[in-house]
Amino acid sequence: MASWNSVPLHVLYEVLGWFAFVCWSISFYPQVILNYRRKSVVGLNFDFVFLNLTKHSSYLVYNATLYFSSAVQKQYRDNYGHNEMIPVAPNDVAFSAHAVLLTAITLLQIAIYERGSQKVSKIAILIVSAAWLTAAICFFVALPKHHWLWLLFIFNGIQVCMTVIKYIPQAVMNFMRKSTEGWSIGNILLDFSGGLANYGQMLMQSIDQHSWVNFYGNIGKLLLSLVSVAFDILFMCQHYLLYPAKKRSKAESPVEDGHGGDEKRDRHLEQDPSPSVAQNV
Template identity: 75%
Template sequence: MASWNSIPLEITYEVLGWTAFLSWSISFYPQVILNFHRKSVVGLNFDFVLLNLTKHSSYLIYNTCLYFSTAIQKQYYEEYGYGQMIPVAANDVAFSIHAVLLTAITLFQIVIYDRGSQKVSKIAIAIVSVVWLFAAVCFFISLPTHSWLWLITIFNSIQVFMTVIKYIPQAFMNFARKSTDGFSIGNILLDFFGGVTNYAQMVVQSVDQGSWVNFYGNIGKTLLSLVSIFFDIIFMCQHYILYPEKKAQVSPKLIEENREPLVKSSDDQPQSENV
């Protein structure tokens, strides 16, 4: 099993990893808090949340299995060499657990809060159903030969696929509404920072080991960072450039026309009849 060659790089690796963990973990809260204050989830795309739950669940399975299972780690070394380091860190496992929990809470908010006319599309339901059916089939295929590394690689591929498509419904919804109202930009900013630091963590490990196996040996983590950064840039452009939040402009004339007089004029007083 490989070890670190440089203590400063090892420390940098840990700092970057837990910085990414904190940034990504905190990124879930702005949307949850926004939903709570508004008592509404209008503007948040439900397909995005459902696909995101599948994505993080798959990533959780991959991270926990590769980090804790010695049998899978042995298969990893046999595949990529005993001189390599396991590409999953403790912060990856912690993030996955937290992500599944917070995404489930957001899904619960969709159930209890005002949804307007929004609903989960049949396409999203079909995608999630096919993905989990495919995962089940792969499990039974790997069972006789104990091909666990191959199986968790499938789950890693699933999370990559879900990462690529999960942002599309929200991006399209913002485009159709010409607004990002109801979708927290705080989530995106923190997600962007987490993606950058996560990618930097992988670079530090590769530099220390003098090998880039870390990238293609855990292609899911690599693509997770790059795809997240790509879509975060799109969302930031939508929020700050294409559809900036506009305050309602009310003309003074309109205010004047709708203002009720505090004292009625003498002409408006009822006239008493002469007796």
């Protein structure tokens, strides 16, 4: 069983990991609170939430299984070396469980609150169905010889694909409207900070162990942060550089404005049929 060589690096590893957890976790709440206050989900992209649930569910399967299953940990060490540390930390499991819970709550809000004419698209349903069908087929392929580590890599691939797909509608909508109105830059900054902290955490472990297996041995976590940070940079460029003249005034901001801002945004969304994507990771 691998152990830490440096106490300071271990402490920094834990601090960075829980900092990433806090940043990523907080980013879920503004949308949930906004939905509750308005008793409406008008303007929330249902496809985003639907895809996000699959993304976080597959990530939870990967993290929880690799962290708690001794059989899978043995397969990991057989593949990457018996002196290697498991590349999943407690904060990874906590974040995944929290993300699934908050995304499920958002879906419940979609079911019970005013949603206008919005609905989940057939394309999103097809993508999610294909993802879980792939996971089911791979499970039965892995079952005879207990290739659980390979199966976990499949779940990792699913969550990376979902991460890429879920951001695209918002990026395209910003480009088409030449505006980032309705998209919370605060959530993007939190997501960006969490992604950088996640990389820092992985780096601390690699430096301590004198090995880069932590990166390529957990390619899903690596790609998750890479994709998220890349889209965060894109959104920040759109918000601050490409479309600064279209930024929301304080009088129109739903966060600063309370209910008045919400009502203005609702009227704007009723005129603009293109829905905005949910404000979370």
